[in-house]
Structure formats: structure tokens, C-alpha cells
Amino acid sequence: MPLQAAALLLAALCVCRVQEGVAFPNGSVAFSCGSMMPVHPPYTPSSSSPPVTLSTSSASYRPGGVITVTVEVMENSSTHFQGFLLQARSRKGLALLWPVGKFTNISTTLFTALHCNNMENSTVSQASRVKKKKVQLTWEAPSNSNYGDIYFSATLVQDYTTFWVQLNSSTLRLDSNSAAGVFSSSALLFINLLSLSAYC
Ligand SMILES: *[C@@H]1O[C@H](CO)[C@@H](O)[C@H](O)[C@H]1NC(C)=O
Ligand SMILES: *[C@@H]1O[C@H](CO)[C@@H](O)[C@H](O)[C@H]1NC(C)=O
Ligand SMILES: *[C@@H]1O[C@H](CO)[C@@H](O)[C@H](O)[C@H]1NC(C)=O
Ligand SMILES: *[C@@H]1O[C@H](CO)[C@@H](O)[C@H](O)[C@H]1NC(C)=O
Ligand SMILES: *[C@@H]1O[C@H](CO)[C@@H](O)[C@H](O)[C@H]1NC(C)=O
Numbered sequence: 001m002p003l004q005a006a007a008l009l010l011a012a013l014c015v016c017r018v019q020e021g022v023a024f025p026n027g028s029v030a031f032s033c034g035s036m037m038p039v040h041p042p043y044t045p046s047s048s049s050p051p052v053t054l055s056t057s058s059a060s061y062r063p064g065g066v067i068t069v070t071v072e073v074m075e076n077s078s079t080h081f082q083g084f085l086l087q088a089r090s091r092k093g094l095a096l097l098w099p100v101g102k103f104t105n106i107s108t109t110l111f112t113a114l115h116c117n118n119m120e121n122s123t124v125s126q127a128s129r130v131k132k133k134k135v136q137l138t139w140e141a142p143s144n145s146n147y148g149d150i151y152f153s154a155t156l157v158q159d160y161t162t163f164w165v166q167l168n169s170s171t172l173r174l175d176s177n178s179a180a181g182v183f184s185s186s187a188l189l190f191i192n193l194l195s196l197s198a199y200c
Pocket of ligand 3: 105
């Protein structure tokens with residue numbers, strides 16, 4: 001059993017290593033899916049405060065629900081960005097390392113849809129070096145509740161020497177309350193009351 005677990009972990013790590021090497025041709029930069037780090041030797045991420053905001057259309061999400069995500073340069077900044085990488089991540093367990101959900105309605109003239117960790121459209125980057133002030137994308141949550149609270153993470157590339165890695169949005173709370181859930185618990189209560197009355 002521990003051996004199987006170890007083999008599984010090893011297999012997962014191998015997948016990660018392969019993904020790390022992937023270069024994305026149409027972007028001006030190659031990114032790592034896991035660390036979201038652009039491959040720009042010898043430069044390291046900027047330590048200055050990032051001139052962008054990463055916002056979402058809602059502070060919570062429902063399984064299968066849709067969220068609009070916006071990455072925008074602050075009004076008081078003259079910066080543009082040429083490259084970016086955007087994905088959603090869970091705050092739980094292993095999913096910390098991997099994107100969750102997928103982007104939908106991805107314009108292929110503006111964006112490149114990526115299969116990070118074999119999840120189609122789980123990550124989006126730029127389609128060209130065109131200088132950008134703002135990008136907006138639609139994200140669809142996984143249809144189950146397994147991932148708990150999530151957040152969006154973005155890497156922004158101003159140019160080869162200047163980039164910011166893993167800028168995080170606020171946390172989006174999982175809202176798994178549904179009419180069905182409420183119904184089933186009251187139905188259960190009703191059944192319990194019935195069985196109680198059967199004993200009386
Ligand atoms: C994007 O990549 C595809 C194939 O990888 C290529 O046909 C296309 O010309 C590229 N576009 C740009 C803008 O580089
Ligand atoms: C731009 O505005 C943000 C918040 O509105 C502030 O935190 C930042 O320091 C400002 N930057 C400059 C260069 O004024
Ligand atoms: C898809 O995106 C285009 C603009 O890129 C927009 O006009 C259209 O309404 C979007 N469709 C959906 C279903 O969100
Ligand atoms: C991924 O995005 C591309 C480009 O918009 C689209 O053609 C494709 O159907 C999408 N795949 C899935 C599984 O959503
Ligand atoms: C974003 O969150 C990840 C995961 O918690 C963390 O490793 C990273 O340092 C955060 N980014 C910033 C800029 O704080």
C-alpha cells in the first residue's frame with residue numbers, strides 16, 4: 001500500500017517535470033505550469049509592488065458556476081504587460097500545486113489556452129507580445145465541491161527583465177449550499193418524524 005502511494009507520487013512528479021519543460025510558442029515567453037515562472041534567465045521576479053489588480057466578479061463560487069476574472073494595470077501606472085499566465089488554484093491539499101476548473105469562451109486571437117497538468121484550458125496565456133493594459137476571462141468552476149475555497153493566481157510579464165510571479169486574488173469561498181441540499185435535510189427530518197410517530 002505505501003509502495004503504491006509512493007509510485008503514484010513518483011508518477012505525479014514525473015508529469016510535473018515534463019510540464020515544467022514545456023515552452024509555449026505563441027507567447028513571447030515560456031512558462032512553467034507549476035511555479036508559473038517565466039523562463040527568463042538570468043532574471044528573477046521583480047520585488048517591487050505589482051502595478052496590477054486581479055479581481056473577480058464574485059467573492060464566492062458554486063460548483064459548475066461561472067466567474068469573470070480581470071487582470072488590469074492600475075490607473076496610476078504607465079506599465080503595459082506583454083505576457084501573462086492565469087489559473088485558478090485550490091487552497092486544499094495537492095490541488096495547491098495544480099490549476100482547477102477551466103476557462104471558457106477563450107478568444108484564440110487574444111489568448112493561448114494551455115493544457116497545464118493535462119487539464120484542457122485550465123490555464124491561459126497571451127497569444128502575442130501586443131502590449132496590454134487589461135485582460136478579462138471567463139472561468140467555469142469544477143462541477144463538484146472537492147476543491148473547497150479557491151483563488152486566482154497570475155504571472156505578469158512587462159518585458160524580458162521585469163515580471164511578477166503568482167499574484168493572488170482574494171479567496172473565493174465555495175458556496176455549496178443548494179436548494180437540493182436544503183430539501184434533502186428537511187426530507188430526512190420529515191422521515192425521522194414519521195418513524196418517531198410510528199413508535200408512539
Ligand atoms: C501560433 O502558433 C501556431 C502553431 O503553433 C502558428 O501556426 C501561428 O502562426 C502562431 N501565431 C503567432 C502569432 O505566432
Ligand atoms: C497607485 O495606486 C495604488 C492604490 O490605488 C497605490 O497602492 C500605489 O502606491 C499607487 N502607485 C503609484 C506609483 O502612485
Ligand atoms: C464570448 O466572448 C465574446 C467576446 O470575446 C462575447 O461577445 C460573447 O458574448 C461571449 N460569449 C459568452 C457565451 O460569454
Ligand atoms: C478550449 O478552448 C478552445 C479555444 O477557445 C476551444 O476550442 C475548446 O473547445 C476548449 N476545450 C474545452 C474542453 O473547453
Ligand atoms: C500566492 O499564493 C501562493 C500559494 O499560497 C504563494 O506561494 C505565493 O507566494 C503567493 N504570491 C504572493 C505574491 O504572495
